[in-house]
Amino acid sequence: MVLATGRTVGSALKTAIGASLPVRRSSNAAMNEMLPSPQPAAASSAPEGLAISARGLAKSFGTVRAVDGIDLDVPRGMIFAILGPNGAGKTTLMRMLATLSQPDEGSATIMGHDLVAAPHAVRGAIAMTGQFASLDEDLTGRENLVLLSRLWGFRGREAKKRSDELLAAFGLSGAAGKQVKDYSGGMRRRLDIAASLIVTPGVLFLDEPTTGLDPNARKDVWNMIRGLAASGVTILLTTQYLEEADQLAARIAVIDHGRKIAEGTSRDLKAATGSGFLHVALADPDRRDEAAHLLETLLGQSVSRSAEGAELHVMAGTAQAANEALAALIAAGIELADFSMGQPSLEQVFFALTDRPRPSAELQEKKGTRT
Amino acid sequence: MTEATSLMRLRRVARPPAPSALSNALVFGWRAVLKFKHVPEQLFDLVMTPIMFTLLFTFVFGGALAGSPSEYLQFFLPGILVQTVVFNSVYSGMGLSTDFGKGLFDRFRSLPIWSLAPFAGLMVGDILRHLIAATIIPTIGLILGYRPEAGVLGVVAAFAMLTAIGFGMGWVFIVLGLLIRTPTTVMTAGFTFLFPLVFASNIMVDPSTMPGWLQAIVEINPVSLMTTALRGLMGGGASAADVLLALIAPVALTAVLAPMTLWLYLRR
Structure with a gap:
């Protein structure tokens, strides 16, 4: 469980760093920004207007x-x-x-x-x-699409043609003649879209x-x-x-x-929460209280923990402060399984915004089923 | 990635000219027909229940109730038609409840179509069911010796009357289907309401042996009025008053429940 969660946090961090968000705007927009601000990427593929x-x-x-x-x-x-x-x-x-x-x-x-x-x-x-x-x-899948095509106003042959195009595009041609009750969850969702x-x-x-x-x-x-x-x-x-x-x-x-x-943007939200987050995973979860106390004392910021408690997240501010904090942990004999520095994950942003200090059981559970 | 690329090749399609309300309704009617094809169990139910009722009452109770099975059949057959049509409306309500539970109606409601078209489709399904039942029962009756004394014209008039009854009663289950989320509850609730209505009527027996208070109820029970009119239409001797009395309930139900259906539907 600890390892599995470690992977999740690792991948969340990668996205937090921004590697997967090349097209997104990087300006440091303020949080709670209510004004429309069309993206350059979106504007190129769409006419103006909302x-x-x-x-x-x-x-x-x-x-x-x-x-x-x-x-x-x-x-x-x-x-x-x-x-x-x-x-x-x-x-x-x-x-x-x-x-x-x-x-x-x-x-x-x-x-x-x-x-x-x-x-x-x-x-x-x-x-x-x-x-x-x-x-x-x-x-059947095909009958469902033909029914809706006819409701939109397509006539017999056009309705069938459009239905077959859609079935092909969604990889459902093979199941076109099967009743939807025999479809898997993924197939249903594809047909639904x-x-x-x-x-x-x-x-x-x-x-x-x-x-x-x-x-x-x-x-x-x-x-x-x-x-x-x-x-x-x-x-x-x-x-x-x-x-x-x-x-x-x-x-x-x-x-x-x-x-x-x-x-x-995802970046805006993360930036508004603040960058310079230090994430540490402890080799020995039993020492989390000790480690959290040490970090709080050193950095003067509250430390948040993953539900299992093996990971700690704290705002370090600067790389130097983070380095010092890590050195202090090691000096205290607290072994680290992993550590990284970066923007907060969207999850941390979310909990900061919704004023919930810890992930709710429900979100954790959802996350757990995914990892 | 294959999905993404094949989707990008998917032809963009603009909206065709808006179809008429009738066209929308016919599509839903087509859906009702497809249901018969894909859910044959329903058809089995539809065919077997009236056959069983006809045989059971004619041969088991007929002699005791009317002296002989053949005499009883002459009395009972129009009544079983009314009973079957009244009970058959349950399918629409259950179907409606299922559609709502599955979110199918949300899709229909987010389409630019005539709002009442889905209900017109349910009615098409209902009418098909009534026609099937109204063909099977007289056929069995003819085989067993039933003779409609008013002839073909009487039977055709009886069919028309049955359709009107089915149309009116259909609204009861449609409203229940809109109000109740589970299809089986729709069925139970519907039958709880319909059973006393059907049995405390003149469908099975002449009410003259019933206690006075019950006779009073049976006399004004709409199902009795419908049965009397249908007996008159098929056996001869129906008065205009009989027919009009029989139509009060279907007309009243439609007048009250059709607007209620629309209101419930648009409110959700």
Whole structure:
């Protein structure tokens, strides 16, 4: 378990350092930045203008304000992630934007159409793939696509042609004649996304697109999403996986308790939390208290720990301070399994933002199943 | 990476001209037909239940209830048609509940289609079921010796009446399907409501042997009114009043529950 977690942190660090984010803006934008700021990378593949522009969207269920006044600006052609824990209001926000639920307050335009005044026009410009595969399980994969093609207005032969194109593009030609109830989770998810692309949408909404998928199927879906974005589709996805937002999204909005608590690129969010993070993994987890105390005394910063306690994370500020801290640990006879210096992982950013000192059991569990 | 590259080659497709509401409804009707193809178990249920009821009541209870099985069949057959059509509506409600549970209706609702089209599709499925049942039962009846004294015209009128009854009763299960998340609960809730309605009627027996208070209920039970009208239509001697009384419930149910369906559907 300790080793497995070590790997996770290692890979999170690699992304934190920025090696996988070559196209993202590196400016040091302030946190809680609310203004739209189109990316150079996105602007090159999309016409000007916003795909989604929302102001003050709110929705209550009884006395609970599920979405409590959210502003959102998503440039065309971008992958935009809404990141938050379960119950943060992600799905409610997305359902409002996809015309499935009426906002109590606020307004929004989707691809230039007003959400409340012209929901039918909005529906013509969007597609949504919900959390659960929204397919008819009794029908075959092909019949599902033909059904939806006909609902969009394609006639017999065109509907079949488009369905077959989609099945081929999603690697489902072989399973086209099988009933969906016999599909695996990954195949269902692929068909579900294919079903959203019968007419190329202006905006594709993906609600937790990889929840419940195994690691291979998740990678497949990620590649699919990247491919779609490269073809010019604006994608708004919700996720509770920090890695997913980090890997896919050009911009991330963090929401909690129905409010947006931060927005920016993955780099912005990390930079706002501060760089110069020191991560150490102890060879002997039993000495974590001793090590944490030493680091706190030396650096004057609070030390956060992984749930298992074998890793410590602390803001060192400068490389020299980090060096001194490491030297002090070694001098005290505390053996280190691994150490690194870099930006905080998105996970640490998230917990700093949501004011939760430690990963919730739920996120840890999700992470655990992945490693 | 193969997915990503093959997706980038995927043809971009613009929206075709918007289809008509009728076209949308027909697509959902096609879906109902596909369901018959892929879920043959449902068809088995649909065919076997009325056959069993007809045989059971005719041969086991018929002699005791009406003197002889053949005499009872003449009385009972229009009633079993009403019962079957009323019970058959449960499939739509269960299907609807399943579709909602699976999020399928969220997809339909996010499409630029006529909002009521999915319900029109359910109705197509319902009507097909009613037609199947309404063909099988009289066929069995004819084999066993039932004779519709009003002739072909009477039977056709009876079919039309059954469709109207099915249409009206269908809304009950559609509303239940919209309100209840689990399909089996839809079935249980529906039957809890329908069983007393069907048995406390004149479908199986002449109510003259029932206690007075029950007779009063049976007389105004819409299912009794429907059965009386259907007996008249198939056996001859139906008055316009019989037919109108039988249609009160279907018309009232449609008038109340159709708008309620739309409201429930759009609210979700």
